[in-house]
Amino acid sequence: MTPLDCFYIAAGAWGAAALAGLLTGRSGGGLRACCALSALGGAAAAAGGGWSLLYGNTPVVSLGTATVTGGPLQLQATSLAGVFAALLGFVAVAIACYAPRYHEPSPGTAVYLAAYNVALIGCLAVLAAGGMVTFLVAWETMSLACYLLILRHPRDRGVARGAFWFLALSEAGFLLVVAAFVILSSKTGYTTLSGIAAHAGTAGGGWRAAAFLLALCGFGFKAGLVPLHVWLPEAHPVAPADGSAFLSGVVVKLGVYGIALFAFRLAPPSGTWPGLVAMGGGAVTAAIGILYAMAERDIKRFLAYSTIENAGIIVTAFGAAMIFHASGQQALWALLLIAGIYHVANHGCYKTLLFLEAGVTEHAAGTRDMDRLGGLVHRLPRSAVIAFVGTLGIAALPPLNGFVSEWLIFQGLFQGFRTGSHLTGILIVLAAGILGLTGGLAIYAFVRGFGIPYLGMPRTRSAAVASEKGQPVLGPALLAVACVALSVGAPVVLFALSRTARTVTGVTLGPLLLPGNLTVIPAHTDFAAFSPTYLTVFLVCALAVPLLIYLAGRPRAGSTTVPVWDGGIVAFRPRMQYSAMTFSAPTRVTFDALYRPSVSVSRLSHDDPAGRSGPVHYEARVTPVFQRYLYRPLVHALEWLADLVRPVQSGDVNLYLLYVFAVILLAYLLGAV
Amino acid sequence: MTLWFVRGLRRGVVTTRYPARPEESARFLPGPPAFRPGALTRETAGRLAGACPSGALRLAESEGQADGGALLFDVGRCTACGRCAAEAPQAVTSSGAFELAATSRSVLIKEIPLRGRNDDTGRTA
Amino acid sequence: MTPEELRETIARQFGRSLHIRTLDTGSCAVCEQEIRLLAAPHYDLHRLGFFFTPAPRHADLLLVTGPMIRAFEVAARKTYDAMPGPKIVVAVGACALGGVYPDDPFTYGTVDAVLPVDVWIPGCPPSPLALLHGLGVAVGRLTEKVRDLPFTAEDDDERIRGAR
Numbered sequence: 001m002t003p004l005d006c007f008y009i010a011a012g013a014w015g016a017a018a019l020a021g022l023l024t025g026r027s028g029g030g031l032r033a034c035c036a037l038s039a040l041g042g043a044a045a046a047a048g049g050g051w052s053l054l055y056g057n058t059p060v061v062s063l064g065t066a067t068v069t070g071g072p073l074q075l076q077a078t079s080l081a082g083v084f085a086a087l088l089g090f091v092a093v094a095i096a097c098y099a100p101r102y103h104e105p106s107p108g109t110a111v112y113l114a115a116y117n118v119a120l121i122g123c124l125a126v127l128a129a130g131g132m133v134t135f136l137v138a139w140e141t142m143s144l145a146c147y148l149l150i151l152r153h154p155r156d157r158g159v160a161r162g163a164f165w166f167l168a169l170s171e172a173g174f175l176l177v178v179a180a181f182v183i184l185s186s187k188t189g190y191t192t193l194s195g196i197a198a199h200a201g202t203a204g205g206g207w208r209a210a211a212f213l214l215a216l217c218g219f220g221f222k223a224g225l226v227p228l229h230v231w232l233p234e235a236h237p238v239a240p241a242d243g244s245a246f247l248s249g250v251v252v253k254l255g256v257y258g259i260a261l262f263a264f265r266l267a268p269p270s271g272t273w274p275g276l277v278a279m280g281g282g283a284v285t286a287a288i289g290i291l292y293a294m295a296e297r298d299i300k301r302f303l304a305y306s307t308i309e310n311a312g313i314i315v316t317a318f319g320a321a322m323i324f325h326a327s328g329q330q331a332l333w334a335l336l337l338i339a340g341i342y343h344v345a346n347h348g349c350y351k352t353l354l355f356l357e358a359g360v361t362e363h364a365a366g367t368r369d370m371d372r373l374g375g376l377v378h379r380l381p382r383s384a385v386i387a388f389v390g391t392l393g394i395a396a397l398p399p400l401n402g403f404v405s406e407w408l409i410f411q412g413l414f415q416g417f418r419t420g421s422h423l424t425g426i427l428i429v430l431a432a433g434i435l436g437l438t439g440g441l442a443i444y445a446f447v448r449g450f451g452i453p454y455l456g457m458p459r460t461r462s463a464a465v466a467s468e469k470g471q472p473v474l475g476p477a478l479l480a481v482a483c484v485a486l487s488v489g490a491p492v493v494l495f496a497l498s499r500t501a502r503t504v505t506g507v508t509l510g511p512l513l514l515p516g517n518l519t520v521i522p523a524h525t526d527f528a529a530f531s532p533t534y535l536t537v538f539l540v541c542a543l544a545v546p547l548l549i550y551l552a553g554r555p556r557a558g559s560t561t562v563p564v565w566d567g568g569i570v571a572f573r574p575r576m577q578y579s580a581m582t583f584s585a586p587t588r589v590t591f592d593a594l595y596r597p598s599v600s601v602s603r604l605s606h607d608d609p610a611g612r613s614g615p616v617h618y619e620a621r622v623t624p625v626f627q628r629y630l631y632r633p634l635v636h637a638l639e640w641l642a643d644l645v646r647p648v649q650s651g652d653v654n655l656y657l658l659y660v661f662a663v664i665l666l667a668y669l670l671g672a673v
Numbered sequence: 674m675t676l677w678f679v680r681g682l683r684r685g686v687v688t689t690r691y692p693a694r695p696e697e698s699a700r701f702l703p704g705p706p707a708f709r710p711g712a713l714t715r716e717t718a719g720r721l722a723g724a725c726p727s728g729a730l731r732l733a734e735s736e737g738q739a740d741g742g743a744l745l746f747d748v749g750r751c752t753a754c755g756r757c758a759a760e761a762p763q764a765v766t767s768s769g770a771f772e773l774a775a776t777s778r779s780v781l782i783k784e785i786p787l788r789g790r791n792d793d794t795g796r797t798a
Numbered sequence: 799m800t801p802e803e804l805r806e807t808i809a810r811q812f813g814r815s816l817h818i819r820t821l822d823t824g825s826c827a828v829c830e831q832e833i834r835l836l837a838a839p840h841y842d843l844h845r846l847g848f849f850f851t852p853a854p855r856h857a858d859l860l861l862v863t864g865p866m867i868r869a870f871e872v873a874a875r876k877t878y879d880a881m882p883g884p885k886i887v888v889a890v891g892a893c894a895l896g897g898v899y900p901d902d903p904f905t906y907g908t909v910d911a912v913l914p915v916d917v918w919i920p921g922c923p924p925s926p927l928a929l930l931h932g933l934g935v936a937v938g939r940l941t942e943k944v945r946d947l948p949f950t951a952e953d954d955d956e957r958i959r960g961a962r
């Protein structure tokens with residue numbers, strides 16, 4: 001029995017779930033049955049993924065000889081894909097617990113569930129692909145199924161646009177990925193991934209670097225690297241909450257997986273500059289992602305930009321790993337691989353959780369706009385606690401999991417001086433600095449992202465009457481438990497990941513990473529150390545000390561309890577609070593070169609200069625820089641080219657007859673020759 | 674800036690020594706009036722009570738006693754506007770008091786004895 | 799604690815260091831001008847150990863002016879409640895003592911209607927010297943003199959009578 005068998009079970013369960021969903025999804029019982037099957041598949045995939053972390057790479061299995069797919073289906077369960085598969089399975093379980101209470105049974109839901117389970121199979125096939133063609137077919141299956149996911153409510157505003165952006169950029173990325181694979185397979189002569197990996201050296205450094213860069217751009221479309229990220233903020237808000245969670249939690253990670261695949265297995269470059277490009281791109285992505293997140297009022301757009309930020313962090317880690325490998329620092333190579341994969345697992349957990357909670361909020365309060373929410377911690381207490389755990393995780397605050405993985409990434413980057421070259425060292429530290437900025441802004445952004453909707457007073461009537469009845473809790477709660485487990489159980493996770501690193505890189509990092517007593521050391525004992533377990537215990541005790549002091553030293557004489565001094569305000573009004581945009585105004589002012597904000601103010605009449613003549617309409621916009629300055633010119637260029645070619649198909653029948661005549665003439669001439 | 678410093682040094686200390694020493698300039702502060710009971714006929718007291726805008730002066734209810742009743746003066750209500758002094762200058766003068774703080778409100782309501790009824794006619798201030 | 803004991807305690811604790819929080823319940827702000835002058839060089843509140851503080855949590859004495867308009871009642875009560883005991887309330891000016899405004903739908907007319915007042919300082923406005931005396935009386939450093947003032951003058955005596 002190998003992990004691959006677990007994947008077969010998962011694929012079978014998901015196929016059954018897709019059928020069940022399609023046929024019976026319009027009824028409540030069918031919906032629950034489909035979700036149960038989906039959860040079963042998820043559990044199998046998670047088990048297989050976790051097992052393959054420790055098992056190592058299975059041999060390549062060829063299924064069938066059909067030439068429809070260009071050859072047999074080649075599958076292999078690899079260690080590198082293990083974490084991604086485990087994440088996929090766990091997210092599938094969580095979403096399966098969430099979906100029955102979130103979706104209404106209807107024909108649209110039936111199609112949606114079928115597409116969702118097909119997407120799950122596609123993702124699993126991407127992760128378990130052993131051959132180039134299998135990988136590409138699975139990739140396209142996943143993309144198309146996700147396109148159908150986003151189109152759940154096709155007539156709503158923005159849905160068609162978001163889905164179109166997703167598909168267009170997905171296909172653009174696919175082209176580049178195909179090119180990368182073609183280069184590698186033609187230069188090494190193999191089409192199985194393990195074959196390419198084993199013979200990567202014969203391809204030559206230049207071709208490998210070219211393939212890696214093509215893959216970085218191609219998979220970067222899916223992973224959300226700037227400037228290839230523009231589909232994320234368009235597609236995530238319009239998809240249903242569990243669809244957005246799936247996109248952010250798993251599909252974006254598949255892009256990251258593709259980059260890791262090329263960076264560590266298929267085309268490890270020999271020079272440092274591809275790694276520098278990846279690291280630089282990742283750092284810039286992270287910073288720009290979180291900066292745009294600060295300017296968003298829609299919770300899901302905000303979370304989409306945060307996904308871009310985290311994808312940037314992971315790619316930075318992988319890029320730095322490649323630099324260390326090219327500089328001979330094998331231990332740091334393995335460490336940053338582990339740190340990046342750990343961050344993949346962490347982000348998958350808490351981002352999925354936050355998207356699911358955004359869905360709960362949307363259904364309970366009727367809006368995704370932060371400025372129309374407020375005070376939800378009183379109306380939705382359980383959801384608020386779960387969302388708080390997710391927020392702590394994504395803001396990388398100790399003792400939760402985000403802190404552990406970001407600490408490892410930072411410690412790896414800080415050791416950039418160990419590469420021989422000064423320039424490389426400086427660039428690595430520069431990337432660490434950008435990541436530091438990102439980390440600080442992420443805390444700011446998530447204080448806003450949790451504080452504005454959940455804390456304070458409700459800003460509108462619909463937020464004041466939000467109710468938790470009938471809202472899904474189990475799915476997000478599972479993810480919250482996973483967040484805590486990933487942090488407290490960090491030693492266990494790191495042990496498993498170090499085995500993965502050994503399989504992928506050949507470096508045995510175990511003794512250098514976990515020297516026993518629950519402490520984590522970033523690959524070199526003379527640098528830093530940290531114990532997540534002890535930190536958790538310490539923080540719990542530190543919070544208990546003030547409580548003990550209070551209990552011991554309570555005044556014995558009669559004391560009066562009066563309300564907190566609030567400046568003597570007679571009545572609080574919701575509009576006295578921060579709004580989402582005013583809270584982030586300092587960032588928008590500081591970074592206005594990036595945002596290029598524009599403000600328009602208009603009022604009904606100018607008769608009364610004090611504005612008493614009526615409401616004033618104030619609108620502040622952030623310029624969509626990438627759409628306007630990169631994509632729109634590209635689209636215009638394409639349209640211009642198309643305009644050049646248009647006269648060929650003018651609709652004039654006489655011209656078509658001339659074409660027919662010319663071709664026949666040409667055929668005669670060629671036949672005569 | 675230097676000149677200010679020098680001027681200050683030449684002028685010396687301007688801070689009052691109050692409350693350790695009495696303050697001479699307090700004489701000139703506006704304050705509540707003092708009344709001359711010898712000039713306060715009932716009729717004058719009635720005019721004063723009518724002139725006071727803040728209700729500090731009120732005629733006490735007379736029970737037909739020989740002393741002619743009293744004028745109730747609420748020091749707390751007095752705004753030192755001077756209308757009572759303008760109304761009956763022979764009966765009202767400045768009290769020169771400025772240390773008026775009281776620990777209970779009733780202490781501030783003073784009874785000013787009026788001239789006796791059988792003295793209503795005749796004598797002037 | 800009897801009032802005398804309280805005063806003794808207050809005198810002991812506050813007589814040399816007192817933090818004052820001013821509260822304007824709708825006055826014309828002339829009393830505030832006089833209060834503000836207390837910190838000026840001529841009267842110099844700080845040499846007596848008295849300080850102004852904006853936070854009621856840090857205040858010992860509440861210096862209230864104005865006729866206690868009804869719209870301010872909640873804020874006044876909140877300010878008073880936020881002060882930790884022992885605390886003293888001093889009402890300043892003819893408005894606060896009930897002189898100028900009646901009890902009508904917009905004002906209470908007197909501070910006493912909402913807050914328990916310990917020391918009353920008459921005047922319109924009371925001069926800074928009168929305020930210093932009032933604060934001294936509140937903390938027990940100075941003696942209350944108005945109890946013994948008769949506010950009468952002899953018929954033919956143009957000399958000023960009263961406190962000196």
